[in-house]
Amino acid sequence: MESAGLTWVEANISVCPEVVAQAVRVLETVSAASKDFELKLEEHPFGGAAIDAVGEPLPASTLKACQEADAILMGSIGGPKWGVDAKVRPEPGLLTLRKTLGLYANIRPASFASESLLENTPLRPEIAKDVDMIVVRELIGGLYFGKRKEANVEPDIGTAWDNMIYSEEEIQRITRVAAQIALTSNPPMEIHSIDKANVLACSRLWRKTVTETLTKEYPQIKFDHQLVDSTAMVMVANPRKLNGVILTENLFGDILSDQSSVIPGSLGLLPSASMNGAPSQPSEDFKPTLGLYEPIHGSAPDIAGKGIANPIGTILSAAMLLRYSLGLAKPATAIEDAVRKVLDLEKDGGYGLRTADLGGNVCTVELGDKVVEVL
Amino acid sequence: MESAGLTWVEANISVCPEVVAQAVRVLETVSAASKDFELKLEEHPFGGAAIDAVGEPLPASTLKACQEADAILMGSIGGPKWGVDAKVRPEPGLLTLRKTLGLYANIRPASFASESLLENTPLRPEIAKDVDMIVVRELIGGLYFGKRKEANVEPDIGTAWDNMIYSEEEIQRITRVAAQIALTSNPPMEIHSIDKANVLACSRLWRKTVTETLTKEYPQIKFDHQLVDSTAMVMVANPRKLNGVILTENLFGDILSDQSSVIPGSLGLLPSASMNGAPSQPSEDFKPTLGLYEPIHGSAPDIAGKGIANPIGTILSAAMLLRYSLGLAKPATAIEDAVRKVLDLEKDGGYGLRTADLGGNVCTVELGDKVVEVL
């Protein structure tokens, strides 16, 4: 591949500019160092920042740039300024972006970037040790995008409803993404499909379709079905039991991926991808798979602008972007290795640098500097 | 009060008969020891046991007995024999029972029955210490009881849907239950109302109605609103932040109450109540509040019938029954104190008895014996 167009949608709010800047430096570094590819970066307003600038969360110019890009790197979109009660909120912009770009597969790994981070998990270390889960969440269906009725509209004042809806096709395609991820993991993973089939019709269709798709198309993958309530329990009591790919629908995935993300010790470390297909596999007729990459942490208004936020979640999102959307596995691994080295304790041959969220006092830029240096 | 009619619905499956038998002994003991009240116990088939016996989970005779009772004590209703694929399943029986009896308030405390149980929590003890949450879940609305369409029905083969629906009245009455529990706790608790108001219309009505009801009717109670995804995160990372009453709708409550229940170290210890009103307050014109009481653990097929299951969850459910439905606070406290004494370590002046789930080797009947003896 000669060049990879890359749109960088900046969410110019709270901690985001600081951490996104570090990830961009890292991308520029790997791009400059390579003769095989060149990244073109563009910046566009989105979310709260766009509301402040032009009065809407997703300006047409930003949407167009995203549609033309091969991948999108994003900060966090919210902040207390644009809360649930605000007139114009950032969430509809995010939901429209996901839907318009067809980003149906949300992928969120929850595993330890470094052994030494076990000291930061809220679980007993022996319970959290070796947790290695990847949540694959259906992102543009279900309760999020079904019809709904607000309570304050005639004729039924005082009653609200939301519709959860799924088609066989929607379930098939997300199942295939989960299967690709399970197969290309090293070693291959099993799949845990999560639903509420003892109550919901959508979940019964989910269970049936996942079983049929995996049995027919991926007979080599081991899988099981579990109920969402029991999964939330097991994820705290014995999370290793859920090691593998956790495949689930939009709302359950929202809850379970947030729950899973605190197990590896710091939210600040975790990346995520929202894609309109399965991760790219390098091949003869390679085509990029459009994806939006963002750290899973929020806009952290308490520390925003202080220069102490952890940029690793965004840097690892950039690595994921290279691997999943652009098929550039080598520089992705180089970034991940550099991050590990920067985080690892000295005795493991690393620098042991830590931002405040991990009990250290290294600031955002220093951590970025070190990752770039190691690269 | 002279006599309290009490229907005991036996779910004659798996661990249930064993543990329910111990709770019944405890109830009989407090009833025999008191001159102020007398309990009448009846046994009726329900759930899996009823399917096996008469082909349906909720026989008309059982429903009638429940409607005429002041309170219902139940075992766990399921088991692998009546799984999601079975033709006749126990869940519809449970959902019909809840709906017919109007049991709209599900109440599940998650706190440590005894300090010494901190050693069993999957969290770091310093993180789980002093956790004291009570989940109040709306139980007969939302996605559980909205209209739904199975995928295999014409004309839209391949598409399923479920409707989440809430009225202002439904939200008001569960908010009042949460408020009563918050106020009568010692010391009074705050309320955390959980929703997904940044996406769902039902959640926006929820948030508005909770705010209005609490502000108008219970100005003395402190409350806040939190999103369900973030709550699932905080419940692992820093659960004490959620100390208080966690007020939420049916599906979120299903997930969060299961998640919360593993924090205090053993599922086997926790009781639950499903009521058609707020817990009874002893008063001049006392009337029982109908409630169904059950341990929160499942039917534990792996240990069923071995006589080693933990009966404490069911015994504490019986205590909850006395206090919440019958207004009998004194015998309820006596049972809870006895349980604490039986569980506490010797150095705390207790017996330190433990069933297998807590790493001990005391069997079900022995534990029941000891509670009765201490009483």
Ligand SMILES: CC(C)[C@H](C(=O)O)[C@@H](O)C(=O)O
């Ligand atoms: C901001 C919100 C609409 C969003 C969601 O619920 O999908 C967020 O929680 C997420 O998980 O990306």
Ligand SMILES: CC(C)[C@H](C(=O)O)[C@@H](O)C(=O)O
């Ligand atoms: C058995 C099932 C239908 C039920 C529910 O989802 O309400 C159970 O999980 C519970 O929480 O009591």
